[in-house]
Amino acid sequence: MRNINQLHLNDAKSQFDNYIKSRTPVVFKGLFAESFLEQLTDFNTALDRWFNVQLSVCNEHFYDVRRYEDACTQVYQTVCLGEFFQKIREKSFNPRLLSSARVAPKDIVADLNMEHMAFLVDDVAEIRPYFFAGAKDNFAHLHYDGDYKHVLHYQICGRKTFVLIDPTQARKLLPSRNWSCVSLENFTPSDLHSFLDMVDGWKITLEPGDTIYMPPAFWHYVAYEEDSLSIAFRYGRSKLAGILSTKFHEDVALQRLVYELGGPADTHSEILRHLKDLIEIYNRQYQDFLHKFHSIEAKYREIRAYFDIDINSGYFFAPDVIAENTNLRMLRSGHYYSDFDKRNVIDVLSIPMLDNR
Ligand SMILES: O=C(O)CCC(=O)C(=O)O
Ligand SMILES: [Fe+2]
Structure with missing residues (x-):
């Protein structure tokens, strides 16, 4: 298991770049130390201030790797923040309800001053804040x-x-799409420790006022040790990563290509060859979206073989889980590939292939 370094803000200014370049997680202390947000590190104070803020809450956060039916029946409900925690405490709400990765409500954004991050990111205007309550x-x-x-x-x-x-x-x-079938939530602390040794993972418990940097495409699992409110600021991707993200269905093949693009340039020629192939396959004409999906899947398999990621021979996959996941992947691909007419082509010449922030 690897520990995550903690930086004080003075060091953050000079050192953050190295963490970004080496795709290494790090934690900052006191990012909003001089702003109003830091006055809300006490849960009850924050709850008082935002009691009436409307939240969209939903059960579960990992429906894809559970039952197929769950994936089709995700139901959101609207509730105010104060009532949300009250109802969980008095057990009239399911404790698994989360407000997860929803665009931060405007009353909460009004209490943020994103300029506090100006020294960390190139362009504060491109930061998108997402709110989490659980x-x-x-x-x-x-x-x-x-x-x-x-x-x-x-x-x-x-x-x-x-x-x-x-x-x-x-x-x-x-992995199935962007979900892992490993349920860390069921691990004991010592299971987790051994598992993190096996996968060379990082672990840290954030205190109020801490900010963790997660590099793009990283796997993450989050455990709520206490009632919690947090904001994820998402920002900064290359034009190429944007196209891969919006045009292609998720797969560890794509995840790995994006990760490798952030690495040393001398490893890039094979990565670029795979990416150009993918775009060429994307731009072909197909009779329907499933044909397009299957062609892209075939290339994904080739990329996975190149990186030695054999995802379908996992030792603990039950056959019905594989079948359901394959089914789900196929259905979801409609979202990406239904519009398969000629207009939906990627203009490879317009993409700076090696602009990887
Ligand atoms: O804190 C959470 O509940 C999940 C965080 C997460 O997945 C994210 O920020 O992308
Ligand atoms: Fe996430």
């Missing part, structure tokens, strides 16, 4: 985010443990 013992199942953005996750109040694993470890994680 009660003690909740969790976010192990996954990676297919937007391939950098993330600064600020812990407003409560404590949360972050586990991070880099994309090279995918073959040990039984």
Whole structure:
């Protein structure tokens, strides 16, 4: 297991670049020390201030790798923040309800001054804030985010443990799309420790006021040690990563390509060859979206073989899980490939292939 370094703000200014370049997680202390947000590190104070803020909450955070039916019946409900925690405490709400990765409500954004991050990111205007609220013992199942953005996750109040694993470890994680079938939420502390040794992962518990940097495409699992409020600031991806994220369905093949693009330039020629192939396959004409999906899947298999990621021979996959996941992947691909007419082509010449921030 690897520990995550903690930086004080003075050091952050000079050192953050090295963490970004080497795709290494790090934690900042006191990012909003001089702003109003830092006055809300006490849970009850924050709850008082934002009691009436409307939240969209939803059960579960890992429906893809559970039952197929669950994936089709995700139901959101609207509730105000104060009532949300009250109802969980009095057990009239399911404790697994989370407000997860929803665009931060405007009353909360009004209490933020993003300029406090100006020294960390090139362009504050491109940062998108997402809000998270959840009660003690909740969790976010192990996954990676297919937007391939950098993330600064600020812990407003409560404590949360972050586990991070880099994309090279995918073959040990039984991945399905961007979800792992490994349920870290069921591990004992000592199981987790051994597992993190196996996958060379990082672990840290954030205190209120801490901010963790998650590099793009990283696997993460989050455990709510206490009732918690936090904001994920997502920002900064290359034009190429944006195209891969929005045009292609998620797969560890793509995740790995994005990760490798952030690495040393002398490894790039094979990566670029795979990417150009993918775009060429994307731009072909197909009779329907499933044909397009299957052609892209075939290339993904080739890329996975290149990186030695054999995702379908995981030792612990039950056959029905594989079947359901394959089914789900195929259905979801409609979202990406239904519009398969000539207009939907990627202009390879317009993409700076090696602009990888
Ligand atoms: O804190 C959480 O519940 C999940 C965090 C997460 O997945 C993210 O910031 O992308
Ligand atoms: Fe995430």
